[in-house]
Amino acid sequence: MTESIRQFFANRKLRDYATGYAFVIPALVMYVIFVVYPFFYTIYLSLTKWDGAKPVKEFVGFLNYERLFADPRLWSALSHNMIWIVLGTVTPVAIGLFLGVLLWRGLRGMVFFRTVYFLPVVLAPVAVGIIWKWMYNPQFGPINSTLRAVGLDVLAKGWLGDPYLALPSIILAGVWGYFGFCFVVIMAGLQNIDMEQIDAALVDGANGPQRLWYIIIPGLRHVLTMITAFTLILGVNVFDIVWITTRGGPGRATHVIATYTYNTAFRESYVGYGSALAIVMGLVSLVLSFIFISIRERGGD
């Protein structure tokens, strides 16, 4: 035994390999136990009926998945995620691009504005949710109070209590929390745009929108893809701010896939069905990742 170990270490190549694995194995062990194994465990649980307490998990095959397709709550939650992705991407990118182009050539007070715009990014989504829950408060909240103070009482609404307004209201709160992130990343991207191209376009008489469309946006292609990936992941995974502000209500008007899954598995104790929902969420992420990667590969050349 000791002899074979000695021989092993005498072999230089094997010793190099062993060193390499020694660097990787601690991370690998953590990753396998707490990410990979649970992922397969979720697949297994999704094929069972279990309340989380009984000693036996009843194997039911694909029953949970059959129920998924007929579950209107799942489809409404997924549609809310889609709205999150679209509104939550377009709005901050538009704001970030607008401000980025304004501040692009440098300006007195640049550092101040950047510091302010980025400020909400360091806040936890929980804090953002609590702040905006107060902003939207129907009785004393600053938004309704301001509207009443200027005589626009008709516009004062129960923002988070109205099934049509609740979701866009939460999304706008979320956008407040991270448009500064998009702004900073776009600013970084703008630094790489070739000034001579802009000057040449000016000489050729290109107007502002033309310069924006033909030079600036193509120059930001890489950065915009990165931001979209970020907002996409956010839109699929969003949980904190929804849970803090409405817990999915009123009714099911703001439930997203993550809140629906959490609610089903941990509050209603349908662990098997919750796991099937979790797998749906994993699949959505996977598909979007592949789409994103293929777009990026194509844009890379």
Next chain:
Amino acid sequence: MASDVGASYQVARQPRRPARYWIARAVLYGVLILFALYVLVPFMWVVFTALKSNLEIAQDPLGLPPNWRFENLAQAWNQGKFSRYFINSVIVTVPIVMLVVSLSCLAGYGLARLKMPGRMLIFYFFLVGLMVPFTAIMIPLFYILRDIGVLGTYWAMILPQTAISLPFGIFFMRAFFSGLPYDLTDAAKIDGCNDFGVFRRVMLPLAGPAVAALVVFNFMGAWNAFLLPLIYLQSDKLRPVMTGMMFFTTRWGPDYSMSMAGTLIVMLPIMLVYLVFQRQFIQGLTAGAVRG
């Protein structure tokens, strides 16, 4: 506004500025200030509300506090057990950041610079983890943590939060180490360093900025985590700041001044740290997007 895109440079060079320039400037600053107000005004109202009594809120929800009641903060601090929550947050965040950074440096370096069979396979295996959302593994993790006996201890957050942060950390550090020149390692090897010596004495000292970005990124991730402690740290004794704040504001629901005072207590430290280390924060939090 749009016609001004990229043109201010040209205009600014002219020695005498026409009136048009000043109007453009005014509109420009007006827009920038408008967005600054969009960010700052909600903060302002949190502060105002936190420092009023509930009666004062009902009478004038918008205005300055008639009496600045700083004692509200002390009351929220005591009644909300925030000292306990802050200590809990530190107890879970520090080991998470240390574990993620050290394991990511080791594995990232190994996957970037050391020879071993299956190196790319292992790297792709980690990369798949970037696509797995926490929600997809959160349910069985609860039962796994229960079965290995860590539920009811801080480890119930430290272990899974570390593990889910590793794929990005490894991806990030591998990209960094791959970019370093090979002459350095070769020189150190000729001088008699072994692989670990090269890593510790030559590579790691160069990794300062990357490590700093990773520290900020993971500190924020762990400190701000909500769903994970909501599920795995349910005991009030273990609760970190984020879930603690939620329970506090829920319990004091209609007591607006108390719940805003609690929110202010939680926000203030991170905002102050941000204002001091602004550059590092912005670099750390955007590192993934700007580099990738």
